[in-house]
Amino acid sequence: MRHRAPQPTTLPAPSRASTSARVRRPTGATPRLQRAAPRKRAGRLASRGVILEAATTLFLRNGYVGSSMDDIAALAGVSKQTVYTHFADKPALFTQLVLGNIEIVEQLVPTITRKLQDVNDLERDLCELARNYLGAVLQPQVLQLRRLVIAEASRFPELARTYYERVPERVFATLASGLQDLADRGLLRLEDAQLAAHHFVWLILATPLDKAMFWGNALHLTGADFDRFASTGVPVFLAAYRNGGQRAVHNRDLRRRIRPVLQLDTPK
Numbered sequence: 217m218r219h220r221a222p223q224p225t226t227l228p229a230p231s232r233a234s235t236s237a238r239v240r241r242p243t244g245a246t247p248r249l250q251r252a253a254p255r256k257r258a259g260r261l262a263s264r265g266v267i268l269e270a271a272t273t274l275f276l277r278n279g280y281v282g283s284s285m286d287d288i289a290a291l292a293g294v295s296k297q298t299v300y301t302h303f304a305d306k307p308a309l310f311t312q313l314v315l316g317n318i319e320i321v322e323q324l325v326p327t328i329t330r331k332l333q334d335v336n337d338l339e340r341d342l343c344e345l346a347r348n349y350l351g352a353v354l355q356p357q358v359l360q361l362r363r364l365v366i367a368e369a370s371r372f373p374e375l376a377r378t379y380y381e382r383v384p385e386r387v388f389a390t391l392a393s394g395l396q397d398l399a400d401r402g403l404l405r406l407e408d409a410q411l412a413a414h415h416f417v418w419l420i421l422a423t424p425l426d427k428a429m430f431w432g433n434a435l436h437l438t439g440a441d442f443d444r445f446a447s448t449g450v451p452v453f454l455a456a457y458r459n460g461g462q463r464a465v466h467n468r469d470l471r472r473r474i475r476p477v478l479q480l481d482t483p484k
Contacts (some may be wrong), residue, residue: 264302267292271313276360280310280368310368311375317361318383324352325390332394338403338458339450346420346446347439353421354437359428388413395457405459412457420449 270292274283285306289296303309327348335341352358369376392413399406406412424445428435 328390342450343446347442350442404457
């Protein structure tokens with residue numbers, strides 16, 4: 217009797233339904249390529265500060281016209297597309313740079329308020345306030361930003377006005393309020409506190425600021441210079457605004473005290 221060899225078992229071909237079941241992802245699953253995208257996007261968002269830092273360096277050094285978006289992207293180490301992710305165009309970036317660099321006010325306003333509230337010795341304490349004010353306003357980067365805003369005022373008139381309102385005008389208003397408090401205490405005699413605030417500022421600031429705006433980085437001021445401007449400007453202010461008999465200051469002594477403030481050495 218002849219035996220037949222066993223036939224190989226043939227498995228049925230998988231149906232379309234079973235194949236689909238094996239490759240179908242659970243609902244809500246995300247392909248690997250899509251999961252990588254948020255990490256790239258997060259990198260772009262995190263680069264905003266780097267772009268602003270690069271823009272600040274170039275705008276302050278080269279001016280608005282002399283700085284391009286290509287240059288800013290290169291210095292920041294990002295693509296030009298990344299720059300435009302954060303800022304619609306060059307004017308938008310410039311505007312953000314200017315408005316983002318007014319933190320000097322957030323430091324100076326509380327200082328003015330505190331020092332005018334704590335006045336005991338009028339001349340000594342006003343001289344200390346004057347030195348603090350000069351040290352804040354005459355910082356090199358603050359001066360560079362001031363030059364830049366003034367230079368571009370015709371191109372960005374609204375921005376220039378906004379900067380003035382948020383920085384110098386706010387400081388004047390804070391100073392005027394503090395001086396009025398001193399008048400209410402009987403230490404000063406004021407008819408217009410706002411005008412008195414302008415007189416105080418420009419008596420101590422006019423000479424160094426005017427020279428710094430023209431001389432640029434060639435003018436190097438020291439703490440001794442700030443002491444000199446403060447100690448010669450404040451007595452002139454008090455000669456006009458000190459209350460009662462204390463207001464009288466001998467003219468010859470006053471001239472002797474203010475003469476050195478005009479003698480700034482010209483840079484070599």
